[in-house]
Amino acid sequence: MRDSFAVGTRVSWLAPLRALPAQVDQAGFRERLRLTAVSAVLAALGVPALVLALVMTGAFPSLLSLTGFLMLWLVVPVTAHLTQLHRAVASRLLGEHVVADYAEADWRNLVTAIATWARDPARWRDFAFCWFSGTGGLVMSLVPPALLVGPVILVALGLAQGSVVWSVIASVLIGPSLLAWWFVTEPLVRGRLRADRAILDQSRVEKLQQRVDEVVRSRAETVDHNAAELRRIERDLHDGAQASIAAAGMSVGLAEKLIHSDPETAAELLREARESAVRALEELRTLVRGIHPPVLADRGLVGGIEALAIPIPIPVTVALRVPRLPGPIESAVYFAVAECLANVAKHAEATRAWVVGEHDGERLRVVVGDDGRGGADPRGHGLAGVARRLAAFDGTLEVTSPVGQGTEVRMEVPCRAI
Amino acid sequence: MPGDLRAGNLRAIVAEDQTLLRVGLIRILEAGGIDVVAAVDSADALAEALTRDDFDVAIVDVRLPPTFTTEGLRTVVQARASRPDLPVLILSQYVEPLYARELLAAGRGSVGYLLKDRVVDVDGFLTAVRQVARGGTALDPEVVAGLVKARPLDRLTEREREVLTLMAEGRSNTAIAHRLSITEKAVDKHINNIFTKLDLAPTPDDNRRVLAVLAWLNAG
Numbered sequence: 001m002r003d004s005f006a007v008g009t010r011v012s013w014l015a016p017l018r019a020l021p022a023q024v025d026q027a028g029f030r031e032r033l034r035l036t037a038v039s040a041v042l043a044a045l046g047v048p049a050l051v052l053a054l055v056m057t058g059a060f061p062s063l064l065s066l067t068g069f070l071m072l073w074l075v076v077p078v079t080a081h082l083t084q085l086h087r088a089v090a091s092r093l094l095g096e097h098v099v100a101d102y103a104e105a106d107w108r109n110l111v112t113a114i115a116t117w118a119r120d121p122a123r124w125r126d127f128a129f130c131w132f133s134g135t136g137g138l139v140m141s142l143v144p145p146a147l148l149v150g151p152v153i154l155v156a157l158g159l160a161q162g163s164v165v166w167s168v169i170a171s172v173l174i175g176p177s178l179l180a181w182w183f184v185t186e187p188l189v190r191g192r193l194r195a196d197r198a199i200l201d202q203s204r205v206e207k208l209q210q211r212v213d214e215v216v217r218s219r220a221e222t223v224d225h226n227a228a229e230l231r232r233i234e235r236d237l238h239d240g241a242q243a244s245i246a247a248a249g250m251s252v253g254l255a256e257k258l259i260h261s262d263p264e265t266a267a268e269l270l271r272e273a274r275e276s277a278v279r280a281l282e283e284l285r286t287l288v289r290g291i292h293p294p295v296l297a298d299r300g301l302v303g304g305i306e307a308l309a310i311p312i313p314i315p316v317t318v319a320l321r322v323p324r325l326p327g328p329i330e331s332a333v334y335f336a337v338a339e340c341l342a343n344v345a346k347h348a349e350a351t352r353a354w355v356v357g358e359h360d361g362e363r364l365r366v367v368v369g370d371d372g373r374g375g376a377d378p379r380g381h382g383l384a385g386v387a388r389r390l391a392a393f394d395g396t397l398e399v400t401s402p403v404g405q406g407t408e409v410r411m412e413v414p415c416r417a418i
Numbered sequence: 419m420p421g422d423l424r425a426g427n428l429r430a431i432v433a434e435d436q437t438l439l440r441v442g443l444i445r446i447l448e449a450g451g452i453d454v455v456a457a458v459d460s461a462d463a464l465a466e467a468l469t470r471d472d473f474d475v476a477i478v479d480v481r482l483p484p485t486f487t488t489e490g491l492r493t494v495v496q497a498r499a500s501r502p503d504l505p506v507l508i509l510s511q512y513v514e515p516l517y518a519r520e521l522l523a524a525g526r527g528s529v530g531y532l533l534k535d536r537v538v539d540v541d542g543f544l545t546a547v548r549q550v551a552r553g554g555t556a557l558d559p560e561v562v563a564g565l566v567k568a569r570p571l572d573r574l575t576e577r578e579r580e581v582l583t584l585m586a587e588g589r590s591n592t593a594i595a596h597r598l599s600i601t602e603k604a605v606d607k608h609i610n611n612i613f614t615k616l617d618l619a620p621t622p623d624d625n626r627r628v629l630a631v632l633a634w635l636n637a638g
Contacts, residue, residue: 238481243438243511246442246538249537250537252538253446253537254446254540257449258449
């Protein structure tokens, strides 16, 4: 969607609307011509819309029969295509996403599909839109082209039929008509598109509802994740450093008892105690690295990820243009990349891997890729955990891993530099 | 029978899942002349070992597989439900007054609850093990401190409070006298005062006195 949106900004026909000064110049004229063309297309699309609206309305009374079902089953998806086109046009010209958000339905199953559509506000919006597009919308969109060329056509028609008076009246109208065209085109097109958006876009309540659902889910996952992390840290401490230190203490205690009676055993115990102490330190270091890696704190995401790449047994290209970001986000992305690289090393059978990323002031985008055997499961334990971690920051994770063609994990997190 | 002291070495069961610590414990016990008749690493194996009748004390890690929470403690509390004077010394990497309460709830002796840190003081640890095997108690100073804090002790003098604390830890009168550098007679006097002030029935038996004090503390 975003990609096509980007393409659209390059197509001048669908460039975003802008306020037009009344001043007469070439740029203003060209812009009005463009909007008139768009308006003509919108008007033309009103015809199929009206047909669809009539068919659907006609299908309702016959819903008791199979014919009604079949009609709707055929017409509703077609309607969706038409309204998607309108959504795309409105999105580009208004510079805002107009979102359909249809409820998921299996169109192959006639009955459940129609039952789902019947409960889906987005489908009802489509229906309402067809009526609008085929009636008021059509009239609205017809005005700019009619003002531009209507009187000229009338003059031509009059001349063709030899009605001079008619032609004179029509040619007198050309001036006022063009004047009106100059002023009403932009407001009319804008009004039409706004009306389209008002009908076709999700309602504000639906958008908020969706957002709340997302937040509730990601919050629950974050809480789960944090609890699991704390438990893991506690376990690691208990089984690791704490146990090693306790063992060292025991060895020293026993050595103290034996130092006179059995100095050799005592010396052996002290050596063991020293080893235990060293092990305890190692375990603490590993644990700290797992909580907040010092290199991440010192050097940020770039240094952190470069450090991650070093122990990976295949060449890893790291190309990151990323400023310092808020600590929790650096940490989440760091562990996400760590998980991806660990997967590359463990499962991918790749010959090379890369981590590419940039921050555009609003969002951080990082891609971790490899040329391995693909087929990674995005719902696998590790990646699902990573996705949860990122979701806490409204981040997303997308896995592309066709068998035999490598794996790409794309992460996106909205955040600002600090 | 547990607690049935024969002539000769004490016999112990050790339940600890971390090999390093299990080996260390066995070594310390054996250096102290205590035979380890069984060493287990899970709650199930412990439950089975506790049904044996050839040991004098069980030394149990609170946290054991499979869930690594408080299986050790739970297994012991269950076993003591049917054998209330089963001598058990619980070891843990942290002390939790709640667990001490559960252990003491039955009001019988033969229990100990110590931080693993205390094992480092090898002689002190061995003394605690023997004390529990004899039917006494051995509570970690941290546990006692927690219990003491929960009860108003304004009526006691500073010295009496010290004696009470050491008593609650399960130390003998001799040990208390030694620790506070006073005579055993003075310790006796302090204990009598404590019992009077706390309205506890006097008893000549050391273990019973400790249990009375613990019961009083535990009621807080």
